[in-house]
Amino acid sequence: xxxxxxxxxxxxxxxxxxxxxxxxxxxxxxxxxxxxxxxxxxxxxxxxxxxxxxxxxxxxxxxxxxxxxxxxxxxxxxxxxxxxxxxxxxxxxxxxxxxxxxxxxxxxxxxxxxxxxxxxxxxxxxxxxxxxxxxxxxxxxxxxxxxxxxxxxxxxxxxxxxxxxxxxxxxxxxxxxxxxxxxxxxxxxxxxxxxxxxxxxxxxxxxxxxxxxxxxxxxxxxxxxxxxxxxxxxxxxxxxxxxxxxxxxxxxxxxxxxxxxxxxxxxxxxxxxxxxxxxxxxxxxxxxxxxxxxxxxxxxxxxxxxxxxxxxxxxxxxxxxxxxxxxxxxxxxxxxxxxxxxxxxxxxxxxxxxxxxxxxxxxxxxxxxxxxxxxxxxxxxxxxxxxxxxxxxxxxxxxxxxxxxxxxxxxxxxxxxxxxxxxxxxxxxxxxxxxxxxxxxxxxxxxxxxxxxxxxxxxxxxxxxxxxxxxxxxxxxx
Amino acid sequence: xxxxxxxxxxxxxxxxxxxxxxxxxxxxxxxxxxxxxxxxxxxxxxxxxxxxxxxxxxxxxxxxxxxxxxxxxxxxxxxxxxxxxxxxxxxxxxxxxxxxxxxxxxxxxxxxxxxxxxxxxxxxxxxxxxxxxxxxxxxxxxxxxxxxxxxxxxxxxxxxxxxxxxxxxxxxxxxxxxxxxxxxxxxxxxxxxxxxxxxxxxxxxxxxxxxxxxxxxxxxxxxxxxxxxxxxxxxxxxxxxxxxxxxxxxxxxxxxxxxx
Numbered sequence: 001x002x003x004x005x006x007x008x009x010x011x012x013x014x015x016x017x018x019x020x021x022x023x024x025x026x027x028x029x030x031x032x033x034x035x036x037x038x039x040x041x042x043x044x045x046x047x048x049x050x051x052x053x054x055x056x057x058x059x060x061x062x063x064x065x066x067x068x069x070x071x072x073x074x075x076x077x078x079x080x081x082x083x084x085x086x087x088x089x090x091x092x093x094x095x096x097x098x099x100x101x102x103x104x105x106x107x108x109x110x111x112x113x114x115x116x117x118x119x120x121x122x123x124x125x126x127x128x129x130x131x132x133x134x135x136x137x138x139x140x141x142x143x144x145x146x147x148x149x150x151x152x153x154x155x156x157x158x159x160x161x162x163x164x165x166x167x168x169x170x171x172x173x174x175x176x177x178x179x180x181x182x183x184x185x186x187x188x189x190x191x192x193x194x195x196x197x198x199x200x201x202x203x204x205x206x207x208x209x210x211x212x213x214x215x216x217x218x219x220x221x222x223x224x225x226x227x228x229x230x231x232x233x234x235x236x237x238x239x240x241x242x243x244x245x246x247x248x249x250x251x252x253x254x255x256x257x258x259x260x261x262x263x264x265x266x267x268x269x270x271x272x273x274x275x276x277x278x279x280x281x282x283x284x285x286x287x288x289x290x291x292x293x294x295x296x297x298x299x300x301x302x303x304x305x306x307x308x309x310x311x312x313x314x315x316x317x318x319x320x321x322x323x324x325x326x327x328x329x330x331x332x333x334x335x336x337x338x339x340x341x342x343x344x345x346x347x348x349x350x351x352x353x354x355x356x357x358x359x360x361x362x363x364x365x366x367x368x369x370x371x372x373x374x375x376x377x378x379x380x381x382x383x384x385x386x387x388x389x390x391x392x393x394x395x396x397x398x399x400x401x402x403x404x405x406x407x408x409x410x411x412x413x414x415x416x417x418x419x420x421x422x423x424x425x426x427x428x429x430x431x432x433x434x435x436x437x438x439x440x441x442x443x444x445x446x447x448x449x450x451x452x453x454x455x456x457x458x459x460x461x462x463x464x465x466x467x468x469x470x471x472x473x474x475x476x477x478x
Numbered sequence: 479x480x481x482x483x484x485x486x487x488x489x490x491x492x493x494x495x496x497x498x499x500x501x502x503x504x505x506x507x508x509x510x511x512x513x514x515x516x517x518x519x520x521x522x523x524x525x526x527x528x529x530x531x532x533x534x535x536x537x538x539x540x541x542x543x544x545x546x547x548x549x550x551x552x553x554x555x556x557x558x559x560x561x562x563x564x565x566x567x568x569x570x571x572x573x574x575x576x577x578x579x580x581x582x583x584x585x586x587x588x589x590x591x592x593x594x595x596x597x598x599x600x601x602x603x604x605x606x607x608x609x610x611x612x613x614x615x616x617x618x619x620x621x622x623x624x625x626x627x628x629x630x631x632x633x634x635x636x637x638x639x640x641x642x643x644x645x646x647x648x649x650x651x652x653x654x655x656x657x658x659x660x661x662x663x664x665x666x667x668x669x670x671x672x673x674x675x676x677x678x679x680x681x682x683x684x685x686x687x688x689x690x691x692x693x694x695x696x697x698x699x700x701x702x703x704x705x706x707x708x709x710x711x712x713x714x715x716x717x718x719x720x721x722x723x724x725x726x727x728x729x730x731x732x733x734x735x736x737x738x
Binding site: 201432434435439442443446447448450455456462463469470471472473474475476477478 | 577586631682
């Protein structure tokens with residue numbers, strides 16, 4: 001090697017060392033700078049702790065049940081009465097027959113009256129005087145033109161109401177520790193639906209309506225007045241005033257979409273959505289399948305300006321399957337509506353209908369403040385998810401609120417669990433309107449917190465819903 | 479003055495300066511080095527050297543690459559021409575797929591893929607020991623599909639990621655020939671980036687696919703480097719690159735060339 005070359009190389013060493021040092025420094029800086037900032041997703045709790053409510057609650061140190069609420073506390077389980085209507089039946093004829101022909105056939109059975117439920121072509125027939133439902137059905141089933149003839153089964157509420165008042169909506173945010181609900185049980189931290197975190201991503205949409213097919217809604221309630229789009233439809237009394245003369249529907253409605261961030265009352269799950277009341281349960285807490293079927297079709301077809309029904313809540317159920325009910329569910333489902341229903345409150349194996357129609361309905365069981373499945377919650381292979389349904393605080397009609405008390409009460413039941421899921425479905429649909437009901441049902445089923453036994457089970461389904469997991473970006477990590 | 483006009487002016491200035499260099503450099507080209515064309519085979523390692531910003535500068539695609547390069551120097555006494563190919567490992571962290579049934583945010587780090595490209599350098603003007611010229615580069619990356627398990631769900635879920643992108647850059651190149659055995663250089667380049675990040679989601683029977691367009695705004699990079707002609711036929715080129723005005727970090731690269 002020449003002297004010149006040697007000098008050249010020796011001059012390069014300091015430069016090369018400097019470059020290497022600089023490289024090491026740069027690599028270190030690069031790696032540190034590359035750390036992605038995790039977004040602080042600790043959402044501020046929007047849990048309502050209304051001063052007035054708290055004062056009222058504190059004043060009730062000895063919370064004797066208000067007499068006008070006590071009546072609601074009758075046990076709700078399997079009804080002791082008839083399973084189906086003693087007057088009405090549901091009939092569907094073969095599709096190749098004209099309306100003129102089908103009505104001619106019907107008249108041959110001398111009914112008191114009949115009416116057609118459009119879209120699914122099912123007749124609600126009031127059987128003739130001097131004959132029974134059973135006799136008429138037997139005769140109709142012999143007729144080769146009749147595709148289906150069945151009784152009009154009874155609906156019942158899936159609730160275990162209670163009139164005691166508590167401080168927190170643990171269902172939305174469970175702080176754990178001693179909860180100020182009846183019995184002062186110890187709650188499990190965050191045994192809730194995690195909705196405070198989900199509200200960072202969706203709070204609903206005023207044009208997304210949630211139909212509450214129930215006992216009606218008290219649309220004058222201060223926490224609901226701004227949330228109800230219309231006075232709805234009363235299928236019991238056949239008018240356009242679905243005022244709640246029971247209590248159940250108002251309680252369900254408050255859980256779904258009570259006015260929130262309004263400094264009073266409670267928070268609703270999908271608090272930017274609006275409610276559409278459909279009254280299918282009487283003041284006595286009873287209803288028929290035919291009214292539910294009618295209401296499903298009505299809600300599915302309802303629109304007001306830009307507003308359309310996106311979710312239907314059915315905190316009701318009956319023991320029997322029914323083809324007409326199934327057809328009505330399918331009709332609503334095919335119109336892009338997510339259907340949510342209660343599994344029932346009998347504490348037995350066997351999911352009520354419509355919840356048991358698994359292909360169209362999300363079946364919701366009830367969990368409690370410790371993520372245990374409530375003893376009253378029905379079980380079965382159709383159970384999809386669980387949601388808090390024990391001592392849930394919500395709105396009650398002003399008409400049954402005792403003087404001096406606020407129009408809120410606690411109640412238990414799969415009826416109270418179901419609206420949490422209906423609100424959840426509305427949050428998802430508002431966030432991603434292009435998703436189909438099937439997609440939304442799957443998201444709700446696949447994102448819960450697994451409770452009970454590992455994996456899906458017949459009590460909690462896939463688990464207790466976790467709204468935040470479904471709505472917040474799911475991080476893909478190594 | 480609207481935004482388009484404001485953007486057009488620097489571009490016009492840039493083109494004007496380039497044309498001036500071309501014309502002014504015409505006579506100077508005759509005085510260029512009469513070196514013969516040489517062919518070199520190169521190995522290049524880059525760390526975050528292709529900073530690409532997108533989504534309104536909220537994130538940066540930091541690419542780490544290992545490349546093989548074939549370079550022709552002094553082609554027609556003016557050009558250096560090279561083609562390169564190798565393993566690209568961009569890290570497109572922060573891209574959010576909000577159209578999928580379950581929104582996904584990519585935080586999975588580097589994704590391997592094939593990076594290919596070509597680079598042209600033209601010496602246009604020589605004054606004293608300085609050479610002024612232009613440099614242009616085009617590169618494309620096609621990521622290999624990579625599966626990620628979506629943990630934390632009650633059913634099995636998988637996300638499959640596959641990004642791809644292209645980048646074009648061009649700018650001014652200044653080299654200094656006054657040193658014996660080495661040649662420092664400085665490059666100021668403008669760059670544009672476009673790409674596509676495809677994500678497929680499968681959670682039990684829930685499926686979705688979304689392609690997020692990665693469209694970066696133009697940005698400027700400044701590269702400083704030094705070619706060391708160590709021994710005959712072997713050249714080492716360390717370089718450092720910064721991206722003024724962007725949040726990206728500093729990138730570095732090191733190339734080793736062997737002449738044949």
